[in-house]
Structure formats: C-alpha cells, structure tokens
C-alpha cells in the first residue's frame with residue numbers, strides 16, 4: 367500500500383511527485399491517460415509569467431512569484447529548456463492607460479523584480495514589428511519561455527528515479543475515507559489504499575474533491591485556441607508580447623518558443639465540455655484579427671498547426687491548495703488555471719512539505735536531484751555528433767527531417783521511465799513530428815520504432831489514447847464489397 371497517491375500526472379502532479387520523492391515515502395501517481403502531460407499542461411502558452419497579473423495576497427500571486435524564481439535552478443538541475451526573455455504588456459492608442467499602471471502597481475506589490483514602464487521610442491526600438499500605434503508597455507524582465515512537455519517529463523523522470531511509481535490508463539472513479547486512510551477505486555478492478563491523497567486532476571479536480579468533501583467546488587472550463595508558426599517566423603518578436611488582460615484571461619500573446627517557433631493566442635471561450643480541445647474557425651479568427659491588429663504584417667502564412675487548451679477556472683477565482691477541511695489527509699490542488707505552469711514548482715514544494723509534515727516523514731539522504739535530458743543531435747557540433755554516432759549508430763539515422771530527430775533520440779524517449787508508448791508521447795519528448803510537415807514524413811518510421819521497442823504489432827501502435835489506433839482495425843475488402 368502506498369503512503370501517498372497523487373491523482374493526475376500533469377505539471378502540478380509531477381512537480382509534487384518530484385518534491386515528495388525527497389522524503390522517505392512510498393508514492394504512486396495515478397493518471398487516466400496513457401502518459402504524463404496529456405491534459406492542460408500540454409496545451410498552453412508555455413510562459414513562465416513574471417507575476418504582476420494576480421491579485422496581491424492571492425495564492426496565484428504567491429506561487430507564481432516563487433515558481434518563477436525557482437526556474438533557473440530547476441532548468442539547470444533537470445535539463446529543462448527555459449529562457450528568461452522578458453515580456454511586454456503593450457498599450458495601444460485608445461487603450462486605457464490606467465489599466466497598465468494598475469498592472470505595474472500590482473506587480474510591485476507582488477514583488478516582481480525589474481518591472482518598469484517603457485515609452486513608445488524604446489518599445490519600437492526593442493520590438494520593430496509591433497504596430498505603429500503601440501505607445502507604451504509594461505516591461506517584466508523576469509518573464510520567460512519554457513517547454514511545458516519537457517518540464518513535466520523532467521519532473522516525472524526525476525520522481526521515478528527517486529522511487530515514485532506511475533500508473534497510467536487508470537481513471538480514479540471513487541475515493542472513500544476508511545478509518546483514517548483512503549480507499550481509491552479506478553477503471554476496471556483497480557483498487558488501492560493510501561494514508562494521504564493529493565488531488566492534482568486539472569479540469570477534473572473539483573470532481574475528485576467532491577468525492578470526499580461536503581464543501582463542493584465547481585470548475586468551468588475556458589478554452590483557448592492557438593496558432594503555432596514555423597521556425598521561419600520564430601524571430602518576428604524578441605520578447606513575449608501581451609495585450610492588456612481582460613476578465614477572461616491575460617489577453618492575446620505573441621511569443622517565440624524555446625524551440626524557435628512563434629506561438630500566437632489564446633482566445634477564451636467558456637465551455638461545459640471538459641474534453642473539448644478542438645479549435646474552431648471562429649475562435650482562431652479572433653486570434654488572427656488580434657495579431658493582425660497588434661503587429662506589422664505578422665507572418666500568419668507560416669502557420670503549421672493550431673491547438674487548444676482548457677483553463678480549469680473555479681468560481682472562487684484563486685488556486686485552492688491545501689488539506690481539505692473535512693477530509694484529513696486529502697490535499698487539494700483545485701482551480702489551477704494560469705499561472706499554473708509557472709507556479710507548479712512552488713506548489714510542488716508547498717504541498718510536499720504539507721504532506722510530509724502530516725505523515726511525519728523525514729528527508730531521504732540518497733535523493734538524486736539531477737536528471738539529464740535526451741541528447742539533441744540537431745544541437746551538437748559536427749565533432750560531438752560524430753562521437754555520439756560512433757558510440758551508437760542509431761543517432762546517425764535521422765527519422766524526423768523537419769526537426770532533425772534521430773532514431774537514437776526516439777529510442778531514448780521510449781526507454782525512459784516513464785517513457786513514450788505512443789506517437790504523441792514520442793513527439794512531446796523529442797519533437798519528432800512537431801515540425802513543418804507535422805509528422806507527414808516520419809509517422810510510419812516512428813511507428814516501426816515504437817512497435818519494435820514496445821514489442822507490439824505495428825497495427826497496435828496508437829497516436830495517443832485507446833481510441834487512436836494508427837492502422838484502423840477494419841477489413842478493407844469487406845468495406846469495399848459493402849460500398850459496391
């Protein structure tokens with residue numbers, strides 16, 4: 367029986383798992399999807415916010431600021447792609463200047479370092495592609511960009527190295543408090559018992575909480591759609607560019623990504639469907655119009671894909687983090703919408719300390735604090751590449767041409783723990799299929815490697831979840847006869 371069960375393997379669950387693995391505890395993460403980072407953590411703006419947006423005194427403000435400060439150390443220890451490139455919230459002619467000043471005041475109260483207002487001349491010098499009627503901006507040098515997949519996988523792998531177990535494809539369906547411990551039931555006949563439970567279930571965190579508590583929470587999801595542009599557009603802006611925030615979110619962002627693409631979005635649309643991560647022409651049009659208005663001739667012809675993420679908005683508006691009042695030993699992370707990615711490292715530390723304190727667990731002496739990422743052939747010098755290929759020729763066999771990803775990297779992604787078991791799992795870990803052709807070329811070759819490494823028939827290889835077989839299980843001859 368594990369001491370602690372964490373429900374959800376998004377960035378929050380994995381950050382907590384890693385922090386908690388510093389203590390002498392038996393820990394298990396239960397995830398309904400087939401991999402880590404399959405929920406909101408895979409579909410967001412990929413920003414480490416500076417922390418001026420949330421109300422002073424709120425948990426959002428506190429954990430955003432603390433999480434932001436932890437990122438340099440974490441990036442070094444866990445080999446996470448992270449760049450502190452700074453952000454501008456831009457004021458255009460006709461915008462309400464007092465709203466920008468309000469953000470500045472809030473940022474100062476929250477403790478954001480280096481925050482300052484800049485005027486038109488400096489803004490246009492730093493960002494020549496911003497629209498002519500941009501007249502001022504709030505500059506936050508501590509804002510950064512990160513790879514959210516890499517960050518989540520890094521937490522999970524390091525947690526795994528330190529003894530945390532991950533159980534995938536298992537949806538928690540019921541939790542019962544029995545004599546001071548929790549009986550957790552899941553898909554099929556899954557059952558386990560734990561002394562403590564951590565609810566990190568993203569858009570379902572209210573449902574998980576409501577299984578054990580009489581104080582009910584209610585999450586309404588807000589969808590945000592994005593365009594991702596090719597690397598040819600990656601240098602169009604030098605910083606993260608925001609418009610003024612509104613009641614539904616932080617406004618539309620244009621930002622370089624750590625991998626050299628350009629991301630634009632999101633809009634915000636309330637939806638009752640917690641699985642609906644489709645994009646619609648209407649929502650994408652809003653993004654397009656906003657970008658066209660804010661930038662000079664934005665290179666939107668370079669769009670390579672679009673995607674959407676779901677904000678876990680709880681009615682009370684702030685993060686809800688801590689031990690549940692009427693369920694001792696049950697710890698909530700509810701309503702972790704933006705800035706949840708930025709806050710995750712600090713939430714991890716806070717929740718791990720609470721849980722370890724509750725269970726009276728001490729720190730381990732043999733905690734391994736570092737993790738090495740998968741070698742990136744495309745970033746190596748000619749000599750380094752040759753040396754790697756001499757050691758293992760699979761690093762010389764390029765599978766994804768757009769991103770220059772080798773067979774060796776894909777094998778590494780599959781053999782890691784927790785490792786990739788699907789095409790999307792490979793894509794999130796090493797970017798095979800993330801490039802300009804969006805997996806048009808490398809899919810069959812990556813499928814062959816997955817089948818070989820996982821020792822499964824080619825027809826069992828999946829794109830992501832259970833209903834995503836790449837080779838449909840149908841008799842084509844029969845279909846053909848039916849259509850005649």
Ligand SMILES: Cc1cc2nc3c(=O)[nH]c(=O)nc-3n(C[C@H](O)[C@H](O)[C@H](O)COP(=O)(O)OP(=O)(O)OC[C@H]3O[C@@H](n4cnc5c(N)ncnc54)[C@H](O)[C@@H]3O)c2cc1C
Pocket residue numbers: 373374375376377378379396397398399402403404405406407408409410411412413414415536537538539566567568569570571574588589590591632675676677678702703704705706707708709
């Ligand atoms: C459009 C958009 C833009 C954003 N941009 C940013 C940004 O730039 N910077 C920032 O800091 N934040 C941003 N955020 C917020 C950030 O992405 C989230 O706060 C963060 O990813 C939440 O992580 P999580 O682990 O709580 O949730 P998730 O990543 O959703 O993980 C929850 C996990 O729980 C699992 N789960 C759910 N129910 C069950 C169950 N019954 N049994 C087992 N498993 C279950 C899910 O499958 C999922 O994997 C953005 C969010 C959105 C939607």
